[in-house]
Amino acid sequence: MSTLVLAEHEGGLVKPSSLSAVEAAGFVNKEKSITVLLAGSGPSLQEAVSHAASCHPLISQVLVAEADILKHPLAETWAKLIQLVQQKDGYSYIMASSSSFGKKYTSKSCGSFGCSPVTDVVEISEPRLFVRPIYAGNALSTVRYTGPDPCMMTIRSTSFPISSFSKDTNSDAVPISQVDLSTFNEETFGKSRWLNLTSQDSERPDLGNARVVVTGGRALKSADNFKLLEKLAEKLGAAVGATRAAVDAGFVPNELQVGQTGKIVAPDLYMAFGVSGAIQHLAGMRDSKVIVAVNKDPDAPIFQVADYGLVADLFDVIPEMLEKLPEKK
């Protein structure tokens, strides 16, 4: 029995969310035969491959698919690649993190395989028994996969923290092999083309992995006021998040949205400013360890999940915090 983890990489490193998928794979795969598949082209792929080969004790093999057409992750090419690898090696499980990357092609592959995927898994009770949230996390559904191999799933990375992760195990790097892409020609996927990606480069930690997250709601009133929140984030070494209302109003870009259909976060500290606490928002942050809510409205639902609530105007609180918080070392 073997498991394939579909990994994302960035800047020559395997993404932490993909390493969470490796952690999750450890729950289904007791023999620890976990293969990681990386695709792309150029030097950053090669760096990510050597990182994958030595970064996690559960990984036993690294598969590399190098081709120009794989440089940008199109669902069509990835689905084809997964099919190719599965036909050759016959994995029992194929796993990925439920990022926008994992979501788009795991289900597409399942369409081709004719098996049901299990998305957004938060707990693996037995090898084929999974828990996943439904109704924005207001209920948990336990499902058993009874279909044939492969059992495909995406996991919620915040539920599988990287525990045994160690950076300095270079000594015993695992075998690396290339995927034979000779049957992989442009004609197969001439139907879609990648044009571009626009992103807001930020010095701050990534929202999905940050230890501290500060979030603003509609009450921040403008994009300019979000700068105030950014200052606080800087002081705390935090990532900035936002509610759907704040994104819809154009205060911040879409990738900052926390909630049922946005990013799911579970930092050590989550501070919500001017956030009312709609269930769709709570779905994205309810697993945070400590939740702080600052809101003028004492009846705001966010106070029902907050460990510490402060009924006050955020425009008074944030400047005061900026002044009184200790400098970050």
Place this chain on the structure above:
Amino acid sequence: MKIMVAVKRVIDYAVKIRVKSDKSGVEMSNVKMSMNPFCEIAVEEALRIREAGAASEVVAVSVGPAQCADTLRTALAMGADRAIHVDSGSLGLVLPLSVAKILKALAEIERPGLMILGKQAIDDDCNQTGQMVAGLLNWPQGTFASKVLLDKEKQVATVEREVDGGLETLSLDLPAVITTDLRLNQPRYATLPNIMKAKSKVIKKVTLEELNVEIKSDLEVVQVTEPPKRKAGVIISSVDELIDKLKNEARVL
């Protein structure tokens, strides 16, 4: 060109759901049901494309029990031209893979140039059907769309997608599958005259046998439970107290 839009009947987004005490699911009786919000966005987008002259007909489809006809009626009142209801009869829970197979069968009959779906349903939060139907049909997909531009001459859709790292743009040859994200558009309300007009529009009933789709279930729901509750927090009175608590009690600063 024809656009096919899939819509799902779900518990209204504003309802606070209750888990049944026998853990078999969530309470569905006497609960307000509505069209899944992402499906409303899908209907709206299809209507806008038709109104811009790039499509000639919008066909709404739904898979589910008899009451799904109400949801299709809403789509018709918004402006869809006709509707198809695939009655799931006594099947109970229909998995996304089954829905995708049904949509594939319908697409082979209707031959739309574009299929638009919501990116996920707010009940099971699966986020699967659009991708699977694209996989089954071997059509290109543009998921989580925040902008769709259609080039009628070239038969190409340019789709801007909301991804983890920002906004990605793809170009897809038609026919293609598009799934909608929140910011694609603001769905219209059905006006009273349109609601009246919708009553005379056709909802065609189709059975699984007619489509020749075999429904197999490879996922079994063992139980549905309530998530663990967070323990009640405290209301504090000042920023000083907050900083003190975070430092000395929660130890997160």
